[in-house]
Amino acid sequence: MKDSNILIIDDDDDILLSARLFLKQHFNKVLTCKTPRELNVLLSQNEIDIILLDMNYQKGASDGREGLYWLEHILSIDKDYIVILMTAFGHVELAVQAIKKGATDFILKPWENEKLFATLSAATKLRLSNKKVKKLEKIHTSIQGDLARKFENLIGESDHIQYLQKTLTKVAPTDANVLILGENGTGKQVFAYELHKLSLRRNQLFMHVDLGSLHENLFESELFGYAKGAFTDAKEDKPGRFEMADGGTIFLDEIGNLSLPLQAKLLTVLQNRTITRLGESRERKINVRLITATNMPLEEMVNKGTFRQDLLFRINTVELLLPPLxxxxxxxxxxxxxxxxxxxxxxxxxxxxxxxxxxxxxxxxxxxxxxxxxxxxxxxxxxxxxxxxxxxxxxxxxxxxFGSKPVLQDDIPLDEMEKMMVNKAIEKHKGNISRAAADLGLTRAALYRRIEKFGL
Structure with a gap:
């Protein structure tokens, strides 16, 4: 129960105090309030797993009608909430009615601490089980196409591919952020998936997000999720791609297409390792391995002011350059x-x-x-x-x-000679752009410009 949060609602201060003192040693967070009218605010601002709800609030009331009303209200917000009703007036008929309306359990006041602990322990296990099932259902619905896609193994014997394969075996077991560069169609997604398969997260989800095809207005709702009612069509809570990939790997393809405002939002998430769903105010922690890819010259874009340098530093702990076919x-x-x-x-x-x-x-x-x-x-x-x-x-x-016929060495044009030198430097340093640039007496940005110019 140490990872769970509980909300206790009762109009008796002594009940709230005794419950908080006992339960704070067992729960991550114990929240209390004297009236269920505060429910909406508390549930929107906090991640609550279990709700301990009194059944009577008006002086002299003992029929439990208020408790049943608020039970229905809570479950209308989220049918997966675990609600345990409590009352000083124990009637079998009332307990049966409460269970039929969706309550998880029913306890009498004053309670025995051992009995309360056992009830809440069972409720916590049920809550965790329900959350896992719900997450799996969301994943299946949202990314069944990605899961069905067949990824090809890395195939190739060229020096550059062998170098990349060796690099993969070194980098994959770490959680280092990886930036994959290369022309369209060079296999960036295949390499990203290979990194995931060789990582310690291999048994968790590999989430592919094509940022190039994602409309700017949908960026936050797709990546960070949204709460019910956040916008017109938000009929239920929905986790975003980051949240669904928790524990696994998220692959952000075509990251060079992001606008500066969206780059800033992504950077905040990567720095804080938290996301906030649209329509909510509370933050949710995420634990993902980040892999990004693009066919665009990011360093040149940084110089032009179209890509944030701090974001580039964040995503390219390790950089892989895939060769053209x-x-x-x-x-x-x-x-x-x-x-x-x-x-x-x-x-x-x-x-x-x-x-x-x-x-x-x-x-x-x-x-x-x-x-x-x-x-x-x-x-x-x-x-x-x-x-x-x-x-x-x-x-x-x-x-x-088709390629042109080879020409004699003495007749090679200047551009062709420069292309050969750039290609030779890249092959010599096995794709290490920094070393190749230093060997040629160029900056990394200048070398990227030539790679793009010559289609290397």
Whole structure:
């Protein structure tokens, strides 16, 4: 009961005092009030688990009607409240009526402390069980699409991918905030999920939030939740994504799309490790592992004043830069064969492999959409192919996105030479932007600008 809060409502000061003195050693917080008319304010400002409610308040009253009225009122606010009624007038009929209306239990005054403790202990266990069930129901409703999504394992043998895999094994067991950078389609969500799978939170929830598709007006209600009545359609309390991910991992994708006001709100949550639902005034503690991702140059945005530097410091304890598919060499074929096998099974096709010409076409293509585009190309090829092998024509690759023929070293244009130097530095330092920038004599922001310019 040490983690639970109890509210005691009785018009007798002696009852309130004795109950508070006894129960404060067992409960996290003990609140008392003399009239149920204070209920709405107390319940809106405090997280209450159990309510100990007297049944009579008017002088001389003994029929319990007031208690039954306020019981119904409490359960109309939240049907999951645990309410225990108490009275000095014990009637079997009254107890039965109270239980039928939703009371959890019924005790007589004056009580024995052992009996009261046993009753409240059982009520606390019921409350915790109900909260777990309710949380699971909310999670299932809100993110069933995310839970159903199939995440692919990391596939690749290139130096950069091997370096990233080693980094994952070091970083994942910690709770360090991780920022994943890379072009669209490079697999940022896959890497985020791998971090979660290798972490100590692997048995808890992985919550994916696409900030790029989240309307600014819905940001707070989706991420922090809302109370019943907070706005027109708020017909019941709803936890936000942070609250549902408590104990697990939350992945904020496309964080570079947040406006400055929303960045400030997110920063406050990350600093305080608490959230406040819309329509409420009380704070709720959260315990989540934060992973963020973007394809935007955040350091350059900081210099332009469009991204908060303090937020960047908060989210990039560890920074991972995912390489574009065109720079991963033979990984293209490894991924292509992986997707081939997946879609052959899905569409029940008798395709054994990829022809030599088709493989060469895959290697020559520039892959502006990266791994996501390769996946779509292979799915379409499997659907369209009538052969035992996927042919070049089945791929339907855009001609203008094939790489140009190599030129002699002496004829390399200045931009191409600069691109080669940047790429070489990044590979040399295995994706460490700070070291690569220092090697080239550039600032990190300047190196990011060149990475974006050359599509690396």
């Amino acid at each position: 065109r720079s991963r060499g033979n990984d293209i074929l490894l991924l292509a064969h992986y997707f081939l096998q997946s879609f052959v099974g899905k569409y029940h096709k008798n395709i054994k492999g990829i022809s030599a010409k088709a493989q060469q076409a895959l290697l020559n293509y520039q892959w502006p959409g990266n791994v996501r585009e390769l996946q779509h190309v292979l799915e379409r090829a499997v659907i369209m192919s009538d052969d035992l092998e996927v042919q070049e024509d089945d791929l339907q690759l855009s001609p203008q996105k």
